[in-house]
Amino acid sequence: MRERWFGATGRRVPEIVLEGEVDLAGALVLDAVDEEALRSAHAEGRPVAVRAATADEVKAALARPEVATALVTDRALLDLDLTELTYG
Numbered sequence: 001m002r003e004r005w006f007g008a009t010g011r012r013v014p015e016i017v018l019e020g021e022v023d024l025a026g027a028l029v030l031d032a033v034d035e036e037a038l039r040s041a042h043a044e045g046r047p048v049a050v051r052a053a054t055a056d057e058v059k060a061a062l063a064r065p066e067v068a069t070a071l072v073t074d075r076a077l078l079d080l081d082l083t084e085l086t087y088g
Contacts, residue, residue: 002082006068008045015062016078019071024049029071032057038066052077059085 003012006027013022027047030037041048050061052070058077061070063086072078 004068007041007047009047013047013069015068015082016058016070016072016080018075018078019051019073022069027068033060033064033067038064042066055080055085058082 002015004015005011006013009026024047027049028037028041029049029051031051033050038048047068048066049069049071050057050064050067052058052061052072053074055077058070058072058080059082061067062082070077
């Protein structure tokens, strides 16, 4: 399981996680990638989680270094091969 830094908290979290399985206290949770919100949260050291319902949404969220994790409700998305999805 690949992990990412959870903002400036010093914690690491899975890059893709089922919604409700990780404590997101203090995080900015977005329904879609919002560049201005990402910049602001990053400047504050605040962790960011983005909800994603499809493989393309997961890929788009995790393409942003400011995003700590993609939140999914479909367990099948936990098994995505992001390298394959990104580079073919």
